[in-house]
Amino acid sequence: MPETASRFTSAELSVLRYIQDHGKDAADLSARELANAAGCSAATVIRLSRKLGYSGYAEYRFALKRQRHPAVSAFDMPKRDTPAEIAAVSHLNQAKEIERTADLFAERDTIILVGGGLTHTALEYLHHYLFSASCPTICMPNDELSLDAISSASPDAIVLCASVSGTGSSLDLAREAHNRGLFVIGITSSLTSDLITFCDIHLLATSAPRANPRIASRLGIIAVTDEIACTYTHRHLHGQVIAKEAHV
Template sequence: MRLQEIINDNYNRLSENDLYILKYILNHKKECCNLGINELAKKCNISRTTIFRLAKKLGFKGYSEFKFHLKWEEDQVNQEEKDYIESLYKDINETIKLTKEKDFEDICRLIYNAERVFVYGTGTAQLTVAGELKRTFLVAHKYFHVIEGYTEFEVITPSITKDDVVIFISLSGNTTSFQSCINEVSMKGINSISITNLSNNQLSRMVSHNLYVTTTPMNYKNGENYSFSMFFILIETLFRYYIKYQEEQGSKV
């Protein structure tokens, strides 16, 4: 599991000091791979005990295991060739790896038992992904309601109940544009699922379940371009797990 995903999974357990240390580490990964616990503590002006406890909170036996994981992750990045094709292959492999490590059963159960499933995409490309999600699940006779824009989301949100599920599709996980709606969904205890790029993002912390892809920006002609192909790989994977779950439920009847 990538460090960023580990942080997201344990975010609610982390203190301000923990987040400060992690921010330093994520911004200086290469340097931190070679720092001992005392050196890192000095860099962050934090006690070594605080760093040791942070490593334990993240599920490591201690700082040494944490540093080994950090170095392994950095080596994976360094081995990649920095060209467009290799970057695409890397994203495909990383996304497939994330899906293999993910237990889809809880999400499939939510969708299977949901009275209604609403899907909200935060932009044009995200809405295309939402449309494909809707189209794919029609084969399983599960209808998804695609919310076409923020205004529609505002109108629909009050009628969404605990019997429903809301799926949010966002590249960055930045919730600024629909903060009030996601707050209402969260406060009402409605089951929600985020589909985002693997990063420490606000959306993934506000929903009950997370799905991630890895997509690296392609710098071309002074602009960044993100491929949404990984989102379609994830959708196909989720659908196949859902079909499997659906068949298992049918065999129990």
């Protein structure tokens, strides 16, 4: 057996063969749908994605979609002052709400991060940051697994739902978490979204005009997740509050 093939199990190779034979359609499948098509489990799909160097199936799926569509030339991209856009977000939320979020993360046993597409990439950053600081976070690669995590979560779990528009599957998962009595934190740029009605804490991601909705609109969510990560580091050390005013 070639050295490259020996790195993968037979089930993982089945997934790779399916993607090779149905590359155009495979990128549109969720991890569970791809697993069913290839005759394996969703865990196998996720494990394969990580063996290929991706953080999870969401990132691998995005890479497959990019292979299907030509990249946009950098000369065609709108010019933006990215640092200024990110800096502006820091003035949108009260510091006490960011601090309360960080403190809750340190207190609870489970934090479930929910977001789709490019928003999921921002949450992956927060997930890896908090996980490395011994903060127990879960960031599933698709909606089905996120729903499973919410359905089986303990009563003291926190669900953080991030969505630029505050609609779609993130709204549905926030509603499910709320109906189950879980504490919900929402990050969105919309002040009129129904997502806000299911949130115990709402953090505003951005209010700036977006020249390119697919890219620029996520900057606000990235900035908020970075604020949470930095605040967690400042106020907590190995899960212990180091600021006296933590619950004030």
